Amino acid sequence: MFAGMSMLDLIGMLVSFVLTFLVLLYVFEDNALFRLAIYIFIGAAAGYAGAVAIKDVLLPRLFGLQYTQMLLVILWIVLLLMKISPKTARIGNPAAGLLVGVGAAIAIGGAIQGTLVPQVTSSGDIFSPRLMQTAGFGQTIGYFFQGLIVLVGTVSSLAYFHFGAKPAPNQIPTRHRIIEIISKVGEGFIAITFGVIFAGIYSAALTALIERLHFLIETITKLFGF
Amino acid sequence: MSSDFNQDSENDIPDWLRGMEDGNDDAEFGSGDLFPSDSSDQEDVPEWLAGIRSTESNDEPTFMDEEVPDKDTDEWLESIRDKHQAETENLKKPRTDADDNDDYLEKIRKLKETEDSEGDDDDEEDPGWGSVGSDEEPQDEIAAAWASNTGELDSTDDDEEDLPDWLSGLPSLDPVKDSPVRRQEPAENEDENDEWLQTIRQQNRGADEGLSGEKEEETPAEEEDDSELPHVSPLSDPPPDTGSLPTWLENLQTAGLVLPEDLRDEDEEIDEGFVESFDYRDEDVSSLLSEADDLPDWIGEDVEESEEEEEEEPDIQRLPPSIPQETESFTESEFEEDDGEDVEIEKAELPTWLQAMRPVEAVTSAADLGDEDDETTHREQEKVGPLSGLSDVLPAEPHVVHFGSQATPTPSFTLSDVQKRYSKLLLSMVEGETKSPPAEKRSVALPQQILRWVIAVVLVLVVVFVLWFRVDLFGMPAAGIPPENAAVINTVNTLTPGQRVLVAFEYQPALSGEMESVSAAIINHLLSKQVELVLFSSQPTGPGLAEAFLQQEYLVSDYLRNHQYVNLGYLSGGSAALLNFANDPRRAMPLQDASGANRWDQAPLSGISTLKDFAMVLVITDDPDMARSWVEQVQPILDPSSDGGGTPLVMAVSAQAEPLVYPYYLTSPRQVTGYVSGLSGGAFYESQNGVRIVANQYWNAYNVGLLLTVLIIALGVVFNLARQTFVNTGREKA
Amino acid sequence: MFRNLKFRAPVATIIAIASGIIMLFTYIFPLGGLRAFILDIVVIGAAAALLIGVANLTGVHLDKLRKGEKPVNSAALLIALGITFVVTLLQGYTNLYPASLPGSQWILTNIQMPVESTLMGILAITLTYAAARLITQRPNIFSVLFVLTLLVTLIGNTQFGLETGLGQTVRNFVSHGLASAGARGILIGVALGTIATGLRVLMGIDRPYGG
DSSP: OOTTOOHHHHHHHHHHHHHHHHHHGGGTOOOHHHHHHHHHHHHHHHHHHHHHHIIIIIHHHHHTSOHHHHHHHHHHHHHHHGGGSTTTGGGGHHHHHHHHHHHHHHHHHHIIIIIIHHHHHHHHHTTOHHHHHHSOHHHHHHHHHHHHHHHHHHHHHHHHTOOOOBOOTTSOOBOOHHHHHHHHHHHHHHHHHHHHHHHHHHHHHHHHHHHHHHHHHHHHHHHHTO | OGGGOOOOOTTTSOHHHHHHHTTOTTTSTTTTOSSOOOHHHHHHSOHHHHHHHHHHHHSOOOGGGSSOOOSSHHHHHHHHHHHHHHHHHHHHSOOOHHHHHHHHHHHHHHHHHHHHHHOOOOOSOOBGGGGGGOOOOOSSHHHHHHHHHTGGGSOOHHHHHHSOHHHHTSOOSOTTTTOHHHHSOOGGGHHHHHHHHHHHHHHHHHHHHTTTTOTTTOOHHHHSOGGGSOOOOOBBSOOOOOSSSOHHHHHHHHTTOOOOGGGOOTTOOOOHHHHHHBOOTTOOTHHHHOOTTTSOHHHHHHHHHHHHTOOSSOOOOOOOTTSOOOSTTOOHHHHOOOTTOOOOBOOOOOOHHHHHTOOHHHHHHHHOOOOTTOOSOOOOBOOSSTTTTOBSSOOSSTTTSOOSOOOOOOOOOOOOHHHHHHHHHHHHHHHHHHSOOOOOOOOOOHHHHHHHHHHHHHHHHHHHHHHHTTOOOSOOOOSOOOHHHHHHHHHHHTOOTTOEEEEEEEOOGGGHHHHHHHHHHHHHHHHHTTOEEEEEESSTTHHHHHHHHHTOTTSOOHHHHTTOSEEEEEOOSTHHHHHHHHHOHHHHSOOBOTTSOBGGGSTTTTTOOSGGGSSEEEEEESOHHHHHHIIIIIHHHHOOOTTSOSOOEEEEEOTTTHHHHHHHHHSSSOSSOEEEEHHHHHHHHHHHHTOOSSHHHHHHHHHHHHHHHHHHHHHHHHHHHHHHHHHHHHHHHO | OGGGOOOSSHHHHHHHHHHHHHHHHHHHSOOHHHHHHHHHHHHHHHHHHHHHHHHHHHHHHHHHHHHTSSHHHHHHHHHHHHHHHHHHHHHHHOSOSOTTSOOHHHHIIIIIHHHHHHHHHHHHHHHHHHHHTHHHHSOSHHHHHHHHHHHHHHHHHSHHHHHTTHHHHIIIIIIIIIHHHHHHHHHHHHHHHHHHHHHHHHTTSOOTTOO
């Protein structure tokens, strides 16, 4: 029955089985056993993440440094750790500021060179004459309409997120009429996009459910030899 | 002063000034009479003022009198100027300490002589004010300097004789003379000390009796409206001196205002030495300011009552040090009281609202009285500053300089029930702001709960049925593989044995089931190509998930069983970590083997300096943001050109991330060479490779579940639309 | 613009702005060494920030335990946290931890993964229920469009859809056509928002670090 499984694996399997069952009870109602399972999970996840951060990031970097550099690194870590307590949080502001400043710069650089330029460029690529030269008339028309749809969809989706409006006395601020029309078109594209994303999320969730149910069946099969 | 006077015409000059111009001694400054003695004016002048005038008229002329003013106003002004200048020159003369001391001592001697000449007819308990005439020098240099500076304030003998009675009867302004230190004189000076006080008493009594007749003896204070005086009632039981009482309270006590009886320990005895120097037991302080006959009825009654309630040995009361004293004018006869009778000053009653506002500090300090037998004084002497040596002065240093936060005194308010309720309510409101409200249990309507249960049961039962019985309704997808999936297959097919492939495990444990089903076929394909796998993650759980995935049973490979792959581990920092790793993976992920040697110099990592040195980068992620970060931070460094050069970036993504990854696939050159998304993509990949791993196990259940979901959603939409239509129709009909 | 600048915490603000500007310069100029140095610092700081989060979680539940609020759950959390933390560190740096005892991998595989996966599986039931009631909640054209797209996409992902060509049509027209246009707009919008937010931080207008 348990051939090839060590005692540790067996215990682990049982623990997984119990926890999976406890969490599945949430479908019917929130209960104390479900909450207990969740608290155990949160504790394990937090402890694991903290230990991995120390093991894989902090300690290897400290051991490979010179004495002076190590002191500086320790000082840097201590400054950040000051953010734990509200009383000493202000001491850690410069350290947090460096993190935020560098993170902002990295985000700006990546957004410009990784997303903004390529995506804007590719939105008009479909109208490239070179592409239409190599294709036939039908294909060209197809490319043209496809490109038009993509272009209209992209622009109208951006317009949907435009929230600038002129305030009017005793009236709710409204956008310009042209912007309003374009944003309505964009709202349609957004709804379609979100529908596809929703389908993807559901597919992922269904796959997870199938995997868990499969595990339960496998465990029962192994335990009871079905 | 004088230079600013305008020379008016005779008609415009006021009478009092005109009188000065006419050379009338009474009307001019030079005569020493500050006020015109014109008969007409004299009628309008109050009696006390007239008394001053008459008194001063007998005095020797002051420095202003030396010159007889001319008719010309400028001349008398000049005379004043000259006098002032002369005085200024005198003041500017450097005075030596010896001179100061000599002057000071001289004055004291003179005062003492005059006191002795007036005789001792005072009580035993004389205040320490009388100790002015002692020959003691100031106890410290600072006091001496203070004394020297105020030396000129001392009235000379001549001045004393010229001073009016009311002025001469008051204590001198000499602080040295008035020093509390000096009050603690030995008993032998007590008699001398009491003279001036007796003089005051007698003076007041005499003045009251002869108020109408002796105008010159009347003091301005006595002529004032009695109703304007503070309520001063003689203390029947003056509070004991505590030394720790604040000065303002002691002043109140002295003025006859309260301490409540509970704050006073009547049984406590006061330090005798201190008592002796401040013994006013027989003094009726209120008589200094008024007499019962002059007081309005409501004050006079208290005075009379307090007089009747005098104890034999009343406690100490102390005059404020601000009252100047002049002992020479005091005679014992003036202060004589009825023998053996102690004037009791009735305690004033504080209103309740004032009692409630009484600071705790004052109450506790008043209650904290010294031991009866304790002869040491509770008073603190000032040790710094010009007031050094004096006691009972406001401390400059100890109480001003506070270290740390001072405890806020809490006044003891008397609250009514309504106020208490309001205060509790306010307190609860304020405390409630900081507390987070408990999470409310969301209640769902029963039909909705039942619907959810039904959906759950149906879906689970159907899936379990398909999995349990391994129902094979749907074969693996064969045709219509998406081009992005095909791109991945083609990319992997281009790999050669021994090449290094970086595999990034960037998904969460929640979607480990789907991601394993998506990437299992790719990993299996890579293993079939005999490439070297290098694992990396920017998620804390990534390395563990990688280990768990690669050790699955369906990945049959000795390579994996023997752990021949390299797991670089976890790198924190998100986008910064990716950029750091992409720029210099050796520096970003230092790695040593068991012997401490650099793992990067060993196979399969040897020769790797940047990510471009990898043959392929496979990112397994469930998060579209993580996919975007890899594209933004890492892909520019991989630099795949349009002709297929560079290092391809391939992704295995969750179905939920696919819509946001596809635009990166559409760019030219492609930022993402290819990707496999969702279980369907995994199924396509397995089908194309002719393997059945994970996706195959779940494919039938997945299809059944999807179809069932579509059915449930469709039924739910139709049902709700119909219900809404019927409801609206019913409402319209109604 | 300068009116909105606040100089309440100049040190932290100056450091944030200076480090960000230096980092941007490394994109333009060949300052690879400086970039690597800054990124090393950030990596260490990010690990410390993660530890701060763990410490805060520990402190909150210790406080709950002390106050007696849900002591059983908090105790279970703290015990699980402590055991996992110690076991993971011991396994990583010492050979003293016996292999027969559950290690960090065991905890991850048998506790963390099952719970998270099951929670995700429950989501499928919840999403089904929510989608079925969506039209009732928001009866407008965009909700209808949303639900229709959902249904079509789900069908297109099934074997039925793939075999009948519906899947390919749906994929080409819906997923890779209309939806990709909307997704591209979303990506560009996200990039613009990221740039705007980053510039606000580098200009000192926003100070999320407590300045």
